[in-house]
Amino acid sequence: MNYLPLPPAGTTPPRVLTVAGSDSGGGAGIQADMRTIAMLGLHACVAVTAVTVQNSLGVQRFHEVPDDVVADQIDAVVTDIGIQAAKTGMLASSRIIEAVASTWRRLELTVPLVVDPVCASMHGDPLLAASALDSLRDQLFPWATLVTPNLDEVRLLVGIEVVDAESQRAAAKALHALGPRWALVKGGHLRSSQRSCDLLYDGADFYEFDSPRLLTGDDHGGGDTLAAAVACALAYGFSVPDAVGFGKRWVTECLRAAYPLGRGHGPVSPLFRLS
Numbered sequence: 001m002n003y004l005p006l007p008p009a010g011t012t013p014p015r016v017l018t019v020a021g022s023d024s025g026g027g028a029g030i031q032a033d034m035r036t037i038a039m040l041g042l043h044a045c046v047a048v049t050a051v052t053v054q055n056s057l058g059v060q061r062f063h064e065v066p067d068d069v070v071a072d073q074i075d076a077v078v079t080d081i082g083i084q085a086a087k088t089g090m091l092a093s094s095r096i097i098e099a100v101a102s103t104w105r106r107l108e109l110t111v112p113l114v115v116d117p118v119c120a121s122m123h124g125d126p127l128l129a130a131s132a133l134d135s136l137r138d139q140l141f142p143w144a145t146l147v148t149p150n151l152d153e154v155r156l157l158v159g160i161e162v163v164d165a166e167s168q169r170a171a172a173k174a175l176h177a178l179g180p181r182w183a184l185v186k187g188g189h190l191r192s193s194q195r196s197c198d199l200l201y202d203g204a205d206f207y208e209f210d211s212p213r214l215l216t217g218d219d220h221g222g223g224d225t226l227a228a229a230v231a232c233a234l235a236y237g238f239s240v241p242d243a244v245g246f247g248k249r250w251v252t253e254c255l256r257a258a259y260p261l262g263r264g265h266g267p268v269s270p271l272f273r274l275s
Contacts, residue, residue, distance in 0.1 A: 001249045003273075004236055006041040014235040015043045017077055018228065019070070019100055020089030020118075021050035021062065021127070023221075027267035028054075028121075029089060032221035036228040036250070039270040042235060045081060047073035047100075050092045052127075056220065056262030059121050064092045067099035074103045085235035087114040087227050090127045094135040101139040112234035115144040115180065116227040119153045133157065142179035146240055148227050149175065150186050162187075165197075172201035182240045186223070200244050207241045209248040218258035218266030225268050226251040 007013040016037050023029035030046050037044035049070050052062040077083065086109075091097045104113070117136055119128045128136070133156060141147060151162045158174035160167060168185050175183035187197040196214075200207040229250040233243035250270075257272035 001253060004040050004042070004232060004246075013042050014084040014232075015045055015077075015081055016228070016231050016235050017045045017047065017074065017083045017086040018089065018231075019047040019049060019074065019086065019091070020224070021052050021092065022048055023052055023054050025055040025220075025262070027056065027261065027265070028221035028224050032224040032267065033087065033089065033228040036225050036254075036270050037232055039273050040229065040232045040250075042232050045077040045083060047077065049096050050090055050127075052090075054121070056264030056266065058264070059127065062092065062127070064096065067093075067095040070096050071099040071103045074100065075107065078107055078109065083111055083235075085112045085114070085231040087116060087231040088140070089116050089224055089227070090118040091132070091136070091140075092127065093129050094132040097132055097135040098139050101143060104143050112145040112231065113143055114227045114231045114234070115140055115147045116223055117147060117149050117153050117157060118223070119156050137178050144180035145234065146182040146184060146230065146244070147175055147178075147180045148184045148186060148223065148230070150223055154185055165199075168197075168199050169201075169206065172199050172206070176201050176203050184244060186226070198244070198248060200241060202240070207244070209245055211248060211252050214252070214255045216255060216258050218260055218268070219255060220261075220265040220267045222251055222255065222268045225254050225270070 018033040021029045034044040050062045053060040154171045160171040172185045185199045198209040230243045230247035233246040254268035257269040260266040
């Protein structure tokens with residue numbers, strides 16, 4: 001695949017901020033984001049929202065970072081280092097979501113923002129309080145350049161069960177109506193299909209991104225990895241459709257390179273780029 005350009009040694013690369021939770025197992029969350037951002041040659045900045053107690057078998061518990069500390073992390077990075085794009089992952093609570101949105105508004109940020117609306121882990125463990133769904137829809141989505149829910153998150157956010165192409169289009173329209181400039185409905189969880197088709201919508205046109213379904217149980221962190229790769233491409237000035245196409249190719253290769261870890265699900269891996 002074609003990669004993003006690597007800056008010459010000693011040259012400051014584009015910076016991408018990830019606002020997300022920490023995964024103690026290293027498979028998803030901020031750890032997955034930073035792996036992709038680094039492997040694509042960009043500099044990762046972080047605002048940690050929660051510390052999870054997690055391994056390959058699931059999330060046992062998590063501890064929220066105070067919302068003012070989350071906001072201060074964003075402020076510290078943006079006002080000194082500067083960013084060219086950002087993404088969000090696990091935001092845990094209404095207070096954190098509202099802190100992120102208000103910080104975006106106060107700093108008058110106009111960089112691309114990818115919102116990966118993480119509601120639960122791949123094992124089904126809740127990572128967002130149910131009461132926070134309204135905050136996600138009302139406070140953060142209107143600031144998003146792109147939202148990237150999986151099918152379980154689509155059902156929680158807009159109440160649509162995606163089972164085929166028609167319901168996927170309906171879900172994309174419903175998500176876009178919540179305020180983001182673009183909505184991506186990922187098809188990776190539609191296990192009945194032999195293909196993995198992601199559908200992008202901007203309020204007028206649909207764009208399809210299709211790939212073969214890779215049969216692996218080691219797919220932990222796939223959603224984080226996709227969103228991080230898209231944010232990296234946006235930081236380089238790609239259009240949203242081109243950035244999503246790049247992210248789709250990147251996560252497909254990461255799935256091919258996934259490895260077993262522990263007794264559960266291993267992570268998707270960008271380490272293939274080192275070979």
